Amino acid sequence: MKLSGWGRYPLINAKAVSFESEAELPAVLSVAGEWIVHAKGRSYGDSALNQQVITTRRYNKIIAFDPQQGVVECESGVSLAELIDVFLPRGWFLMVTPGTKLISVGGAIAADVHGKNHHSAGCFSSCVLSFQLMSADGRIVHCSPTENRELFLATCGGMGLTGIILTVRLKLQPVKSAYIRETILRCRNLEEVCGAFEQHRAFTYSVAWIDCLAQGSQMGRSILMLGENAETGPRQLPPVRRLSVPVNFPRGCLNRYTVRLFNRIYYGSHPAFVENRLVPLEPFFYPLDRIDNWNRMYGASGFTQYQLVLPKAASFAGLTKILDRIGKAGFGSFLAVLKLFGPENDNYLSFPMEGYTLALDFKIERPLFAFLDELDRIVLDHGGRLYLTKDVRMPAQVFREGYPRLHLFAAVRDKWDKQRKFNSLQSKRLGV
Numbered sequence: 529m530k531l532s533g534w535g536r537y538p539l540i541n542a543k544a545v546s547f548e549s550e551a552e553l554p555a556v557l558s559v560a561g562e563w564i565v566h567a568k569g570r571s572y573g574d575s576a577l578n579q580q581v582i583t584t585r586r587y588n589k590i591i592a593f594d595p596q597q598g599v600v601e602c603e604s605g606v607s608l609a610e611l612i613d614v615f616l617p618r619g620w621f622l623m624v625t626p627g628t629k630l631i632s633v634g635g636a637i638a639a640d641v642h643g644k645n646h647h648s649a650g651c652f653s654s655c656v657l658s659f660q661l662m663s664a665d666g667r668i669v670h671c672s673p674t675e676n677r678e679l680f681l682a683t684c685g686g687m688g689l690t691g692i693i694l695t696v697r698l699k700l701q702p703v704k705s706a707y708i709r710e711t712i713l714r715c716r717n718l719e720e721v722c723g724a725f726e727q728h729r730a731f732t733y734s735v736a737w738i739d740c741l742a743q744g745s746q747m748g749r750s751i752l753m754l755g756e757n758a759e760t761g762p763r764q765l766p767p768v769r770r771l772s773v774p775v776n777f778p779r780g781c782l783n784r785y786t787v788r789l790f791n792r793i794y795y796g797s798h799p800a801f802v803e804n805r806l807v808p809l810e811p812f813f814y815p816l817d818r819i820d821n822w823n824r825m826y827g828a829s830g831f832t833q834y835q836l837v838l839p840k841a842a843s844f845a846g847l848t849k850i851l852d853r854i855g856k857a858g859f860g861s862f863l864a865v866l867k868l869f870g871p872e873n874d875n876y877l878s879f880p881m882e883g884y885t886l887a888l889d890f891k892i893e894r895p896l897f898a899f900l901d902e903l904d905r906i907v908l909d910h911g912g913r914l915y916l917t918k919d920v921r922m923p924a925q926v927f928r929e930g931y932p933r934l935h936l937f938a939a940v941r942d943k944w945d946k947q948r949k950f951n952s953l954q955s956k957r958l959g960v
């Protein structure tokens with residue numbers, strides 16, 4: 529079958545095997561060659577791609593729920609959307625959620641995803657109590673922060689390279705409603721938005737859309753969105769009118785001029801200040817989920833997301849250089865997101881570190897990768913790193929410099945998968 533990540537680049541031919549019970553897996557793994565799990569395919573690049581993939585599509589049952597503790601046990605193919613559908617009406621929500629609910633629990637652990645509350649709640653792994661992992665030799669290993677700790681630390685953020693995550697025990701947070709109290713601030717430049725992130729750190733959720741093409745005194749102008757779980761409002765989500773992008777956008781539709789225009793309109797369309805308005809949780813957390821196939825907007829050649837993080841002390845200088853380079857090169861991205869992360873966790877390959885993260889979508893076009901190589905240099909010079917789950921082109925050297933605990937990860941892989949049964953196109957490119 530044809531397979532790609534969310535960026536639709538690269539598009540490869542792969543053999544895909546699905547399973548319903550873990551008992552089927554040892555036979556699959558005994559087949560020669562490498563394997564990698566491909567779950568909902570919402571990672572942007574090649575981390576869930578290889579010539580042979582195991583899909584978790586049918587491995588998607590909710591097994592148990594403890595309403596006293598808010599602990600759910602489920603198979604790793606269950607999506608965040610399914611958990612929300614079942615548990616939000618009962619007053620429970622995810623403790624950490626990324627900007628889409630259309631991903632699996634396994635994908636959330638393997639990328640150790642973060643949400644708008646990283647500064648207050650950490651990564652997805654902070655709500656993972658334990659999971660069962662099938663290692664390369666077909667053994668099932670129980671992992672938690674205290675049992676087989678090294679395997680736990682390597683698997684959370686380990687991009688599927690330590691084994692197949694099977695059943696998972698997750699902690700949910702109690703909520704009173706399906707709504708968020710949202711405050712919006714328009715910030716005139718990078719200095720102002722960074723100051724606002726710090727000033728409003730007490731908010732549970734924060735994220736900013738940033739105009740990556742604005743230059744001069746307007747460089748970094750942003751719309752900062754802050755939120756709190758609402759104390760009132762229904763627990764049912766209102767119905768959403770779905771939209772769809774039916775075909776690939778023609779070549780040339782997205783260019784620096786259209787993006788500049790979009791950015792100007794988007795920035796200008798927000799009032800300077802909105803306080804405490806009640807919004808349903810879906811548009812707050814998942815604004816793009818209502819548009820089916822929005823990834824077609826970038827045309828047939830696909831797109832990539834470049835997500836970097838810089839340590840706090842170097843963030844302002846580094847972001848200024850990066851925005852300056854983007855503005856001058858004219859590679860416009862209208863989906864540009866800025867966020868302040870809290871402290872780093874102990875996992876070996878998790879992405880976040882305390883500081884600012886910037887995520888930018890770019891259409892794949894010929895000079896793009898050479899340009900991103902230039903940005904890589906700025907990121908490394910400022911002590912930062914790139915996010916594996918968005919990546920499709922990072923050179924091995926950039927990966928090694930950005931992830932100083934890689935040797936710990938490699939040691940776990942040597943112990944549990946010496947033959948490298950689990951590999952992806954990404955892991956081979958990066959020489960993990």
Ligand SMILES: Cc1cc2nc3c(=O)[nH]c(=O)nc-3n(C[C@H](O)[C@H](O)[C@H](O)COP(=O)(O)OP(=O)(O)OC[C@H]3O[C@@H](n4cnc5c(N)ncnc54)[C@H](O)[C@@H]3O)c2cc1C
Pocket residue numbers: 534564565566567568569570571572575576584604605625626627628630631632633634635636638639640641642643686687688689691692693694816917918952
């Ligand atoms: C619109 C959009 C918004 C996003 N916003 C955010 C965000 O705010 N924050 C953030 O952190 N991420 C974000 N992401 C990225 C997304 O959350 C991650 O890429 C996530 O890993 C995708 O999960 P998936 O189920 O689609 O997994 P896939 O894309 O299929 O796989 C991703 C990785 O997980 C591994 N994997 C999946 N299941 C298992 C399993 N059962 N066992 C072992 N390995 C497994 C795969 O091998 C692969 O390495 C966003 C993505 C999109 C499309």
